[in-house]
Amino acid sequence: MSNFCFSNRIRLLQGYRFHLFIISALISTVLLLSSCVRKPELPDYWPTKEWRTATPESQGMDSNTLAEAVTVIKNKQLPVHSLFIARRGYVVLDEYFYPFSDGLRHDVASVTKSITATLVGMALEEGHIQDLKTPALSIFEERKVANMDARKQQMTVAHLLSMTSGLECGYRPGERELFEMRETTDWIQFSLDLSMRHAPGTEFAYCSSGMHLLSGIITRATGETLEAYAASRLFQPLGIKDWYWPADPAGNSDGWGDLQLHPRDMAKIGLLYLYQGQWEGRQIISSDWIKQATRPQIDTATKGVSYGYGWWLVEFAGMSLIEAQGRGGQLIVIWPEKEIVVVLTAGGLQTADELAGYLARAVRSDKSIAENPQAMTRLKEISAVLKLPLSPQPVAKLPAMSAQISGHWYQLEPNQLGLEAMRFEVNGQEMALGIMIGGQQYLFPVGLDGVYRISNQTPSKLPAGVRGEWTSEDTFVLEYDEIGRVNDFTFTIQFSGNSIHASVTEPTGLYQLALTGELID
Numbered sequence: 001m002s003n004f005c006f007s008n009r010i011r012l013l014q015g016y017r018f019h020l021f022i023i024s025a026l027i028s029t030v031l032l033l034s035s036c037v038r039k040p041e042l043p044d045y046w047p048t049k050e051w052r053t054a055t056p057e058s059q060g061m062d063s064n065t066l067a068e069a070v071t072v073i074k075n076k077q078l079p080v081h082s083l084f085i086a087r088r089g090y091v092v093l094d095e096y097f098y099p100f101s102d103g104l105r106h107d108v109a110s111v112t113k114s115i116t117a118t119l120v121g122m123a124l125e126e127g128h129i130q131d132l133k134t135p136a137l138s139i140f141e142e143r144k145v146a147n148m149d150a151r152k153q154q155m156t157v158a159h160l161l162s163m164t165s166g167l168e169c170g171y172r173p174g175e176r177e178l179f180e181m182r183e184t185t186d187w188i189q190f191s192l193d194l195s196m197r198h199a200p201g202t203e204f205a206y207c208s209s210g211m212h213l214l215s216g217i218i219t220r221a222t223g224e225t226l227e228a229y230a231a232s233r234l235f236q237p238l239g240i241k242d243w244y245w246p247a248d249p250a251g252n253s254d255g256w257g258d259l260q261l262h263p264r265d266m267a268k269i270g271l272l273y274l275y276q277g278q279w280e281g282r283q284i285i286s287s288d289w290i291k292q293a294t295r296p297q298i299d300t301a302t303k304g305v306s307y308g309y310g311w312w313l314v315e316f317a318g319m320s321l322i323e324a325q326g327r328g329g330q331l332i333v334i335w336p337e338k339e340i341v342v343v344l345t346a347g348g349l350q351t352a353d354e355l356a357g358y359l360a361r362a363v364r365s366d367k368s369i370a371e372n373p374q375a376m377t378r379l380k381e382i383s384a385v386l387k388l389p390l391s392p393q394p395v396a397k398l399p400a401m402s403a404q405i406s407g408h409w410y411q412l413e414p415n416q417l418g419l420e421a422m423r424f425e426v427n428g429q430e431m432a433l434g435i436m437i438g439g440q441q442y443l444f445p446v447g448l449d450g451v452y453r454i455s456n457q458t459p460s461k462l463p464a465g466v467r468g469e470w471t472s473e474d475t476f477v478l479e480y481d482e483i484g485r486v487n488d489f490t491f492t493i494q495f496s497g498n499s500i501h502a503s504v505t506e507p508t509g510l511y512q513l514a515l516t517g518e519l520i521d
Contacts, residue, residue, distance in 0.1 A: 026094060033242055042338075043089035044139065046280045047271070048239035054090035057372055060365035061085075064375035070382045079488065079507065080107060080329070082263045084343040087173065090273060093379075094264070097386040099452050099465045099483045103245060105260040106345040106461070107485040109326025112259040115209050115234070115269060117161055117310020118228060120214055121289035122233050128221040132158035136165075137192070139217050144402040151200060157202040159209045161309040162297035167191075167198040169207035178208045178256070179416060183447065187248040188216040192506075195470035204298045204307060208256035211310075212248070215255030226253035237284050238272065240265045244461055260462065260484070263343050270332045270341035273322065287514045294322045328486035328508045338363065347481065348507025364456055391450035395429050399473045401495055402426045409434075410500050410517035415490075417504070422517065424476075433466055433478065452481060460485055487511070 016234040018395035045052060056063045066085075073080050081100035085093040109317070123129045136155050137145060145152070159165045169177045169191075181190045191209040198205075214336030215226045222229050222234040227432075230253075235243065244260040247253045272278075277285040294304035295315050304315040314321045324332040329346025340363075404431055406426040414417055421436040431446040437459050444466045444469040460482055468478040486508065493502040498519035504511055 012017075025340060042275060042278065043271075047089060047264075047268065048280060050089045051086065051094070051267075052089070053094070054087075054092055055371060055376060056092040056362070057370060058368045059087040059090055060367055060369055061087065061377070062360045062369070062515050063372050063379050064095055065358050065362040065517055067375055067379035067382055069362070070379060070386070072358065072388050073097065074382060079346040079347040079349050081347055081484070082343070084263050084267050084341075086267055086271070086341045086505060095383040095386070096263075097383075098399070098404050099388055099454065099481060100172075100345070100347075101387070103262075104484045105242060105262055105462065106266075107326075107330070107460075107482075108257075108261050108266060108345075109328060109330045109486050110208070110257050111266065111324040111326040111330050112254065112257045112420050114310045114324035115230065115294060116211055116214055116218075116226065116255045117260065117267070118285060119218060119230055119234065120157065120161060121293060121309070123218055123221055123229070123286055124155060125286055125289065126222075129157060129217070132156065132161070136160060136213060136217065139220050142189070143189065143192060147195040149196055151196045151198075157199045157214070158297075158309070160214050160217075161202050162201075163210065163307055164201045164298050165205075165207060165210045166202065167194045167205075167375075168197040168503050169194050170205035171197065175206070175208060181209050181212070185249045187212055188250065188252060191216075198378050201298075202301045211256040212254065213253070215252045218255075220254055221272045224453045225251060234284070237279055237282065238265070240268060253499075256458055263345055266332050266343045266345075267341050269324070269341065270334050273332050274336060274339060274341055274444060294318040294321070326486070327510065330486070338366070347483075347486065348500075350507065380515055389451050390473060392447075392451045393450045396470070397427065398429060398448075399433075399470055401474050402431070402470065402476075405495055409436075409521050411520045412517040413513050415513060415515055416511065421513070421520070433468075433470070446478070454483070458482070489517075 020286040028071055058068055064385060072078070079095055082096045083093060084091065100106070120129065124132065133156050135153060136157060136159070137153060152389070153167050155477050163170070175192065181187050184190045191213045191507040194209065194421055218229055220227045226249065231243070240261070242262060243265070245253050246258045272284060273290055276287040277283055277290050292344070294311050294313065295308055297308050299306050307386070312323045312325055314323060322334040323334070329344060329349030331342070331344040333342040335342070355460060401461070403426060407423065409421050409423045410433045413422045418437050419435060425432040425434065429448065433444045433446050435442050440459070442457060442459065444455045447467035448469060449452045450467060454463050454465050456463050459465045462482065463485040465481040465483055466479065470476050474495045476493045476495070478493060479488065480491065481488045487506050489504055489506050490504045490509070491504050493500055500517045502515040504515060505515040
């Protein structure tokens with residue numbers, strides 16, 4: 001399925017509840033905003049090649065409380081894919097839960113924006129961008145821009161970084177501008193042509209198209225794509241070797257989302273910011289930029305939440321936090337005072353209220369505490385259970401309709417998923433799903449026993465799990481879980497003569513679609 005990794009403003013602000021509880025769960029003392037930029041003592045090693053592990057107790061954290069938190073994930077069946085906690089660079093928790101698994105990249109969604117902003121800071125330091133006050137249009141001076149006015153001429157690189165561009169973008173539910181941009185052949189032109197709603201710098205509006213303009217700016221300023229620039233300036237020094245970063249039709253890397261990274265590599269980005277841009281004796285990015293990026297540049301009109309340059313700054317119960325966040329539960333958290341980095345990936349997680357108390361109690365001391373081997377064993381045992389698929393259930397006899405539809409393609413009307421056609425193949429008590437997207441055909445076995453059938457040949461270049469069941473003679477409910485992605489789609493498909501009608505939902509609420517299709521063979 002097509003990978004849209006963004007959320008509208010309302011969805012983002014609702015998501016803060018999730019972020020606040022995850023972060024607040026790790027904090028037992030008040031963290032003043034000024035301490036977000038203090039320089040902690042450097043670690044005694046760097047995880048360029050690999051992370052070193054330590055028991056939670058050796059880092060002042062309680063294994064038993066972490067085990068209780070993981071139990072909540074299990075009992076509540078929260079769609080958490082991975083949970084990583086490091087303190088002073090030492091990993092105290094690094095777990096991966098079914099259907100996700102260690103070794104897979106994960107779609108980081110709008111965490112990409114924080115990385116894009118980091119690369120803008122690097123380009124600024126290297127002199128590729130003269131100044132944050134540089135007018136954005138001056139970098140695209142050869143382009144003829146629609147809806148031109150004095151306000152658009154005043155829009156700077158800093159305004160794009162701080163989501164204060166003034167563009168008519170990020171106000172409609174579902175961030176419609178991003179869908180519309182992706183339907184064009186020139187995403188940069190589309191973004192430049194957006195009309196103005198406010199004077200730049202006056203109001204926060206979550207605009208992914210503005211972040212994509214920053215990708216174009218990097219390309220124009222450096223002569224390299226955002227991905228190529230990241231590979232040499234950021235990824236290589238940190239030892240990040242495996243990623244996937246899609247691009248627009250003109251080759252500009254997606255500046256707003258869709259980047260895929262391993263959770264441990266996401267944590268390296270957090271560690272770089274925790275230690276003020278230093279890595280293995282090098283200043284990868286200046287501490288001055290870190291301070292600018294993690295300083296409030298605009299209030300978001302949500303209490304306790306402001307925005308820097310591509311990073312969210314959250315004040316909650318007297319505490320100040322730095323985070324990169326993405327739709328569906330993708331998160332990098334930096335807690336400078338306690339030298340903790342948290343990474344969470346998920347497939348549509350909306351709130352982690354249940355985890356808050358457990359994680360809060362896990363932080364016991366700034367020094368080591370007594371080891372608890374029994375609790376460590378319990379933590380590993382519970383995590384091991386979460387790595388296993390559900391037990392298969394008996395498969396009921398398939399209805400007669402399954403044989404009637406078998407092998408036939410249904411052409412679908414244009415839709416936001418980019419799904420062009422679908423078909424089912426039935427062989428006894430087994431089924432397979434065929435889809436056509438981007439002119440390419442894919443075939444997925446379907447688990448009818450409640451267990452995902454995992455396929456590796458997918459449009460997203462990440463595994464997908466598919467399962468489903470007949471709920472009536474003419475209705476089939478299909479779940480298509482893009483493992484390592486944000487989206488877990490549920491299709492409720494009704495077959496009627498030569499037609500199909502399907503409602504589509506997914507946990508983040510971004511997609512609420514109705515699809516129709518007609519038999520074509």
